[in-house]
Amino acid sequence: MKHTFSEEHARFLKKRRLRLCLIWSLRIGLLALLLGLWELVTACGWVDPFLMSSPSRIAKTIVTLYRENNLLYHVGVTLFETVVGFAIAVTLGCGIALLLWWSDTLRSVLEPYIVVLNALPKIALGPLIIIWCGTGSKAIIFMTVLVGIIVAILHMLSAFIATDKNKILLLRSMGARKTQILRKLVIPSSLAAFISMLKVAVGMAWIGSIMGEYIVSKAGLGYLIVYGGQVFKLDLVMSATFLLCALAAGMYFLVVLLEKILVKNAES
Amino acid sequence: MNKQILAFHDVSLIYHTVRGETTAAKNLTFSVGEGEFVAIIGPSGCGKTTLLSLAAGLLKPSAGEVESHGSFGYMLQKDELFPWRTIEKNIYLPLEIKRKNTAQNRAQARELAVKYGLGDFLQSYPPQLSGGMRQRAALIRTLASDPDILLLDEPFSALDYQTRLNVTSDVSGIIRGEGKTALLITHDISEAISLADRVLVLTKRPARVAFTHTMDFAQNDPLKRREAHGFSGWFEILWKELNE
Ligand SMILES: Nc1ncnc2c1ncn2[C@@H]1O[C@H](COP(=O)(O)OP(=O)(O)OP(=O)(O)O)[C@@H](O)[C@H]1O
Ligand SMILES: [Mg+2]
Numbered sequence: 147m148k149h150t151f152s153e154e155h156a157r158f159l160k161k162r163r164l165r166l167c168l169i170w171s172l173r174i175g176l177l178a179l180l181l182g183l184w185e186l187v188t189a190c191g192w193v194d195p196f197l198m199s200s201p202s203r204i205a206k207t208i209v210t211l212y213r214e215n216n217l218l219y220h221v222g223v224t225l226f227e228t229v230v231g232f233a234i235a236v237t238l239g240c241g242i243a244l245l246l247w248w249s250d251t252l253r254s255v256l257e258p259y260i261v262v263l264n265a266l267p268k269i270a271l272g273p274l275i276i277i278w279c280g281t282g283s284k285a286i287i288f289m290t291v292l293v294g295i296i297v298a299i300l301h302m303l304s305a306f307i308a309t310d311k312n313k314i315l316l317l318r319s320m321g322a323r324k325t326q327i328l329r330k331l332v333i334p335s336s337l338a339a340f341i342s343m344l345k346v347a348v349g350m351a352w353i354g355s356i357m358g359e360y361i362v363s364k365a366g367l368g369y370l371i372v373y374g375g376q377v378f379k380l381d382l383v384m385s386a387t388f389l390l391c392a393l394a395a396g397m398y399f400l401v402v403l404l405e406k407i408l409v410k411n412a413e414s
Numbered sequence: 415m416n417k418q419i420l421a422f423h424d425v426s427l428i429y430h431t432v433r434g435e436t437t438a439a440k441n442l443t444f445s446v447g448e449g450e451f452v453a454i455i456g457p458s459g460c461g462k463t464t465l466l467s468l469a470a471g472l473l474k475p476s477a478g479e480v481e482s483h484g485s486f487g488y489m490l491q492k493d494e495l496f497p498w499r500t501i502e503k504n505i506y507l508p509l510e511i512k513r514k515n516t517a518q519n520r521a522q523a524r525e526l527a528v529k530y531g532l533g534d535f536l537q538s539y540p541p542q543l544s545g546g547m548r549q550r551a552a553l554i555r556t557l558a559s560d561p562d563i564l565l566l567d568e569p570f571s572a573l574d575y576q577t578r579l580n581v582t583s584d585v586s587g588i589i590r591g592e593g594k595t596a597l598l599i600t601h602d603i604s605e606a607i608s609l610a611d612r613v614l615v616l617t618k619r620p621a622r623v624a625f626t627h628t629m630d631f632a633q634n635d636p637l638k639r640r641e642a643h644g645f646s647g648w649f650e651i652l653w654k655e656l657n658e
Contacts (some may be wrong), residue, residue, distance in 0.1 A: 312494050313494050313496070316488060318484065319487075319488035320488075320507070320559070322511045330507070330511070331496070337498070376479075
């Protein structure tokens with residue numbers, strides 16, 4: 147569809163575009179400024195690059211890691227653990243939330259357990275997880291699931307329960323069974339909550355996988371960070387942290403992309 | 415009178431909550447004949463919505479019996495259209511639920527929508543329509559499964575006054591045009607007088623039928639009725655009875 151706009155509207159659009167450009171320039175400028183300052187203070191020796199590292203040293207470290215220390219392997223391990231843990235937590239979480247929505251009795255019975263599990267700092271279970279799952283990726287995935295699943299359950303359950311009572315009444319007046327209410331109403335109306343849950347769960351998955359690698363590390367970015375800290379190689383710590391930031395941001399943007407696709411589909 | 419399509423025999427209903435029990439209806443007795451348009455008015459909180467839930471079989475009476483012959487279509491105060499479905503898909507909803515989603519039934523429902531002015535909006539989403547249009551779509555959705563009796567729970571009260579008069583007139587035209595039986599709940603006296611063949615006045619909670627009146631107008635168009643001679647007379651009578 148092609149529209150012809152009034153002049154005022156064209157001005158409005160132009161103003162918006164300009165503003166967007168401004169925001170992005172400022173964002174990138176701020177990053178450049180911070181990196182530049184960091185480089186400057188370390189290069190001039192105002193702060194000790196041994197303690198602070200510096201952008202150029204991080205870049206060098208990453209290149210070395212890539213050439214000599216199998217960087218991609220470590221990235222792959224962490225990414226695998228995070229993504230698998232995330233997928234399991236989200237799928238299982240949604241499934242359990244559905245069951246709890248379905249049965250009031252089950253929900254009432256399990257409520258105190260969920261509250262306690264939610265409040266419990268999952269890291270306390272570290273030793274148990276090592277004993278049960280060993281020290282490989284399995285343990286870390288388990289930790290990731292543990293951290294993410296409660297959030298997924300609580301988030302989705304509250305969305306399911308918040309389904310408009312009048313719309314349920316309407317469906318019941320049409321003679322709808324519970325499966326139909328679920329399929330036609332509860333699930334579609336929880337789409338927005340599902341996406342916002344995904345965004346939270348991505349963060350939780352990273353917390354879980356890195357926490358897991360801190361306690362049982364053999365490989366992965368979390369392992370590199372812990373190792374770097376132990377041998378006082380701040381360049382390594384900073385480099386791994388930087389890569390972690392990039393990966394986490396990447397995964398978050400994938401979710402945003404998914405949101406765009408889902409919303410578009412829902413509209414057509 | 416015509417054949418009875420819905421009848422309440424000494425129906426009582428008690429709600430139980432932890433705090434105590436509320437008797438929402440007590441010894442309710444009335445009936446609705448086929449093709450009749452009955453309006454029920456009553457003070458707020460007296461048990462009107464409860465009465466409709468009983469009629470639709472969504473609630474079981476604590477005592478007494480609800481006798482009904484035919485299928486129901488329920489229309490609520492708000493349109494309750496699903497915002498993620500187009501108007502067309504919204505209208506097909508009862509067909510999907512009742513497993514009557516055949517091409518023929520869909521075509522019938524679509525015809526109904528076109529006949530009553532929704533043709534251009536079939537592919538629109540509910541938020542793109544005005545309140546009046548949405549309520550009209552809600553009525554077409556209610557009619558789509560071809561119910562024998564329409565249960566209307568204050569379907570106009572969420573609309574502004576101007577829209578309300580127009581939509582009331584439209585809806586009345588559609589219901590009478592399709593020859594449907596209707597049971598309308600309202601707390602708007604003028605609405606009841608302008609729409610119904612018969613008006614029942616309920617008491618305060620627990621609801622009981624206090625008075626029954628047959629409207630004696632020459633015409634059925636709500637706007638014309640509002641200008642008719644007897645209108646203000648009926649208004650005074652019902653106003654008094656409602657406040658007794
Ligand atoms: N599910 C319920 N549990 C307990 N009490 C209820 C329930 N539903 C309604 N009630 C009570 O029963 C009484 C009648 O309610 P109902 O909704 O039928 O009244 P109403 O005439 O439709 O009210 P309104 O004019 O506000 O629409 C009210 O006092 C209400 O508080
Ligand atoms: Mg009510």
